Amino acid sequence: MYDQASALRRLAGERDSAFAKSMRVLAVSSGKGGVGKTSLVVNLALALADYNYRVIILDGDLGLANVDVAFGITPRYNIRNLLNGEKNIEEIIYPVEKGVKILPGASGVMELANLDRGRLQNVLVNLGRLEKMADILLIDTGAGLGHNTLNFICASDDCILVLTPEPPSMTDAYGLLKSIHKQAEKINVNVVVNRVKSETEAQQAYERLAYAAQKFLGFPLRLLGWIYDDPLVGRSVMEQKPLALSHPQSHAYKCIQWIAGNVVGIYRQPPTPNGGIKGFLSTLLSSN
Template sequence: MNDQASTLRSMVSQRDAGTHNNMRVIAVGSGKGGVGKTSFVVNLAIALSELNYRVIVLDGDLGLANVDVVFGMTAKYSIRHLLSGEKRIEDILCPVKRGIKVLPGASGMFELANLDRGQLKNVLVNLGRLEKMADVLLIDTGAGLGHTVLNFLCASDEVIVITTPEPPAMADAYGLLKSLKGQQEQLNLKIVINRIHHESEAEICFEKLEHAAKKFLGLRVNLLGWIYDDPLMGKSIMEQYPLGLANPESLAYKYIQWIAGNVTGMDQRPPSSSGGIRKLIFSILKN
């Protein structure tokens, strides 16, 4: 099977990864847990690194941090050490895979999930020191609508809201959009539909969100892409090894590579969802 990212790589093969003028800050939110947000962030980081982008992932779920775990790593230091003044931000950066670095949260630290504005400002000021170290800062925000989550989302250049077709997930995605509207008028909002079974399902879900956001909130949202349901994603999570590394030819990762291309402005057609024998294997594994 052709590598979905091969065309994109050829378009950027001559580009020096350090030539971006400013680090782009992209925050990913969901409104609820269980929609695959962290796995999406981790694999998007891998796909962007394949395109020669230098990526830092901030685990913005500060009280239930798990980005490093998804990468199969255990961080020695965390945001807690930054806030206490024990470590500099450069000291807590955790190298993972493909040149990607993670700024870990601190699992189980309730107080970190409820930072006051002064503490959050301290984190954001420190993040400014990473400007020359990365092209993209991906923030994996926590679930829910807490003020730390909303502050991270509103402070970002771009916001990706990820949801699934299930009605509760869609309702929570709309709730997140509504909360963001109340915080800030101008937002660059993108939607990703995860765990779909056919393209029309993604289109219907997006149309519903788009209509509700425009009619009731006066918000404009754009469809960034969709990801097919893939049993290999669940397998990679259980094994604590990202899908983009364990099974880079998998159906879900092909679509994450496509989304990475959309993030970088390389407008591409969606990859084919027909997988021949792979599709047959996926169907068997689902049962």
């Protein structure tokens, strides 16, 4: 059988100069849907921009274009146009506020697995150029145990697991952790507890999950932060304007700014062996 992953590794190796080593890939995921991933991704990107990080958001929620909706934008092209060879990466990337950029239409990323060598080469050259455009590739993955979600998480350098303190969200978060653990033992999982009423509620939710993950999976988690339940989040969704821009003084956005500071802390530590966009693509392809 044609080995896509080894072909990719060979091509990536041939093109080392196109890949700087600095970009980190950070996947934001959740066990249950609707817990606040997109809201976190969009506002975290804007908060990281204030720390002078160049961020590209990859909308990995297949088909739903969550990130476009959050910004109220309708990009003309998506990653499929790149795979078809119709457009290059610079034409697809959609700039929004504060220098943040969107890479729309991640359903096309999964099509990478079926590309022939000629097209793969072209895509690699294009995606390799991402390294020069940004410091962080922030992926809004779909929720749950879908094959694509897991592949995105396991191919990333780090993962943020979003949950709310409600029991179904906790149970599904644990289910996702179990699957991540099976597929990639080395991934760093950072927890954000969303929609909390108090710090105590956040700490308790985190500790329950961290205890179960450690005891039954031997898997350490880390608390990255929490976000208060805040009606302004819902309002910004209705306005299709991210909280960072519409309500920067809100409690929820202040929490996200604090979380961004903690993410910056992660990036002061050495990267995992996964290794940026090159490692991301290589792992993504080998898992298909």
